Amino acid sequence: ELEMPAFTATKVSQYSCQRKTTLNNYNKKFTDAFEVMAENYEFKESEIFCLEFLRAASLLKSLPFPVTRMKDIQGLPCMGDQVRDIIEEIIEEGESSRVREVLNDERYKAFKQFTSVFGVGVKTSEKWYRMGLRTVEEVKADKTLKLSKMQKAGFLYYEDLVSCVSKAEADAVSLIVKNAVCTFLPDALVTITGGFRRGKKIGHDIDFLITSPGPGEDDELLHKVIDLWKRQGLLLYCDIIESTFVKEQLPSRKVDAMDHFQKCFAILKLCQPRVDNSTCNTSKKLEMAEVKDWKAIRVDLVITPFEQYAYALLGWTGSRQFGRDLRRYASHERKMVLDNHALYDRRKRIFLKAGSEEEIFAHLGLDYVEPWERNA
Ligand code: ATP
Ligand code: MN
Ligand code: MN
Known part of the structure; x- marks a missing residue:
């Protein structure tokens, strides 16, 4: 029984x-x-x-x-x-x-609003709060502020970006990314990571990992994809970060460190006619007004060498808390150092290779946890 x-x-x-x-x-x-x-x-x-x-x-x-x-x-x-x-x-x-x-605290409420803008973190929020600003509208109205290119895009597409990305939108963008990448590299592997890989139905952005099993790395791939989208009028914003990875360098021991992959934080224009409730049952004036038939969507693209793909996939799948605990477990329980590129055994003084996430869990002596069970 x-x-x-x-x-x-x-x-x-x-x-x-x-x-x-x-x-x-x-x-x-x-x-x-x-x-x-x-x-x-x-x-x-x-x-x-x-x-x-x-x-x-x-x-x-x-x-x-x-x-x-x-x-x-x-x-x-x-x-x-x-x-x-x-x-x-x-x-x-x-x-x-x-x-x-x-929830009623003035400072919390202001920071909550400020950090909801793409490109605005705690440091910038602190500055604006000290200047007496309290709402997104007040920041927008203040023409004396020097905004970064990222923050300008954040305000420009604010309404679209705060409204969450749906699974359907993620699938549509996934097709766009796969098509663009395969134009230049037909055997490339494009994988959706982040929250959507963990089974979430909504997200704040869409994360992609791109790798190619073939020989040699193509530093130009990301630039080619971005240029194509520019020509197609699909690119609303992009910030390309070049790879800073140095071979043989020990994995970073910082818990929340950025990784060294070539990547791009972008905003894409997803064209799809939307039913807008506010314009549904009204008159002529609105019929004649131009209905916006696209939505701005935040997309992260990460290019990884094939040998590091499993580590990158594990890191970028998250959740953030799951990743933090994996690294903490590796160092405190196994005397190993884990990051998005590699796993280093400090006792044996060797890097442990892995071709899949399962192998990484095995190296760490952990039972495998499926992506949808990593919503920690
Ligand atoms: P959401 O639905 O809010 O997007 P998410 O889990 O996908 O949820 P992201 O912020 O997109 O959250 O991050 C996905 C994963 O990628 C996280 O585990 C995070 O640790 C990792 N990550 C995000 N940004 C970076 C970065 N710049 N460098 C390295 N890893 C990152
Ligand atoms: Mn995400
Ligand atoms: Mn992301």
């Missing part, structure tokens, strides 16, 4: 790479609250508290049941005092007063 194995809190790992986290989150009311707290600490640049809440959120996302009593979290890792206080409040009151305070 089959029996459901009992849930044992003491067996839950502190590392999300040793847990399965699907999109089926039984504890959204807690994890949403933690994510607000984490974001507020990120805005204050206190990384330790930020990570504490991100780890707690990630842990509750992996639980196979909703937490309803404090007893449910007994014995679980990542449940510090701050975290427990908020869980207790939510269990008892239905919501947390601390989280409510953050």
Whole structure:
């Protein structure tokens, strides 16, 4: 007779790479609250508290049941005092007063708005906040501000970029990317990564990994693709970053480091007639007005050498928290250093080659976790 194995809190790992986290989150009311707290600490640049809440959120996302009593979290890792206080409040009151305070906080609200603009991070938000600015509209209206090329594009396409990318849009863009890449390199491999590879139905952008099994690397491929889109009028913005990878260099030990691949942060014009509700049932005036039949979409393209493809795929599939924990696990539990390019064994002083994600998990002595179980 089959029996459901009992849930044992003491067996839950502190590392999300040793847990399965699907999109089926039984504890959204807690994890949403933690994510607000984490974001507020990120805005204050206190990384330790930020990570504490991100780890707690990630842990509750992996639980196979909703937490309803404090007893449910007994014995679980990542449940510090701050975290427990908020869980207790939510269990008892239905919501947390601390989280409510953050959501109503002037600084949090302003930073939340500013960082929703493509190209605007915590540093820029800090500057604008100190200048007395509070909303996106106020920043837009201030003609004395010096904006970067990226931020200008961020404001220009703001409405489109804050509205999420759907799976259907991701599939449409995927075709555009594959067509363009294959024009120049027919046997290239184009893989969708990021949230969509983890099974998410919406995203803030679409991430692609491009590699070619053939001999020799083509530094020009990305430039050719971008030029083609320019000629086709599909490119609204792009920032190409050239490769800075140095062979034999040890993997980066920084937890959130950028990798060294040649890449491009772009905004593409996705042409598809949209049904716009606001223009549906109105009159002549609107009939004559030009209806915008395209949407600006954020696209990340990353070019990787074939030998590093598995590492790049693992890194770019995320989630960000899953990636952080993989690296932390590698260094703390295995004396290895992992990044988006390689895995280095510090005891044996060798680089461990891998042709698939499965091999990387095996090198680390971890059970394989499927992409859709990496939504930590
Ligand atoms: P979303 O739906 O919000 O796009 P996502 O999981 O796809 O969710 P991204 O910000 O697109 O989030 O990042 C995807 C993955 O790629 C993450 O795991 C992240 O760690 C990694 N990543 C993102 N930007 C970089 C970068 N500049 N350098 C290296 N890795 C990155
Ligand atoms: Mn993404
Ligand atoms: Mn991205």
